[in-house]
Amino acid sequence: MSSRFKSLIACSVISLLAVTPGFAQEQLAVVATFSIIGDFARQVGGDRIALKTLVGANGDAHVYEPKPADAIALARADVVLTNGLELEGFMDRLITASATEADVVALTDGINTREEPGGGHYHFIDGKAVFHAGAYDPHAWQSVANAKIYVENIVSAFCAADARGCDVYSANAENYLGELDALHAQILESVQALPEDRRTVVVAHNAFGYFEGAYGIRFLSPQGVSTESEASAADV
Numbered sequence: 001m002s003s004r005f006k007s008l009i010a011c012s013v014i015s016l017l018a019v020t021p022g023f024a025q026e027q028l029a030v031v032a033t034f035s036i037i038g039d040f041a042r043q044v045g046g047d048r049i050a051l052k053t054l055v056g057a058n059g060d061a062h063v064y065e066p067k068p069a070d071a072i073a074l075a076r077a078d079v080v081l082t083n084g085l086e087l088e089g090f091m092d093r094l095i096t097a098s099a100t101e102a103d104v105v106a107l108t109d110g111i112n113t114r115e116e117p118g119g120g121h122y123h124f125i126d127g128k129a130v131f132h133a134g135a136y137d138p139h140a141w142q143s144v145a146n147a148k149i150y151v152e153n154i155v156s157a158f159c160a161a162d163a164r165g166c167d168v169y170s171a172n173a174e175n176y177l178g179e180l181d182a183l184h185a186q187i188l189e190s191v192q193a194l195p196e197d198r199r200t201v202v203v204a205h206n207a208f209g210y211f212e213g214a215y216g217i218r219f220l221s222p223q224g225v226s227t228e229s230e231a232s233a234a235d236v
Contacts, residue, residue, distance in 0.1 A: 154173070
């Protein structure tokens with residue numbers, strides 16, 4: 001067999017390995033606790049991650065009941081992304097049940113947290129106000145500055161688990177952080193266009209404290225300012 005023919009065979013084998021699915025880059029297995037964190041993870045990870053989100057859009061991470069499939073997903077994960085600050089009450093027992101060896105990352109690490117007035121907040125489940133206790137407001141992503149910290153924590157987690165993909169994660173994050181900066185500017189412009197006496201909003205879920213602090217919009221939640229099961233006339 002000629003040396004030229006041997007070279008051609010070697011080149012063909014290398015090309016085959018490059019396109020065969022079994023030899024493709026293995027994706028980083030990532031579990032996000034709920035859809036907002038999942039969105040952040042997808043922006044950073046792109047095609048390099050296989051993403052599983054436990055609580056989908058319009059779900060409530062406060063009261064979510066995990067399924068056996070969730071424990072399996074955690075057991076197979078390389079990275080688990082959580083919000084932290086006691087938002088996902090189900091996570092401790094799910095982590096224990098899954099015996100996962102993945103890095104479990106709280107994306108609120110490094111954030112200047114906001115204390116919960118009254119030791120917690122209300123949210124609605126099936127039309128009823130339910131009190132969620134906690135020392136700190138966990139809805140930190142409501143401020144764009146905090147959302148950027150979430151993204152930076154995701155980059156650090158992905159780079160630690162997949163060093164070869166770190167340049168990709170960092171580049172994706174840089175692009176996304178630019179989009180978040182543009183969003184921040186848009187919010188400021190929109191708020192400034194409102195008369196100061198027209199910056200009060202009534203909401204059902206008392207969960208917008210970080211947005212209020214960052215942008216000067218006042219949020220009122222009748223069920224969130226009273227420990228009664230029904231809002232009083234004064235609250236209304």
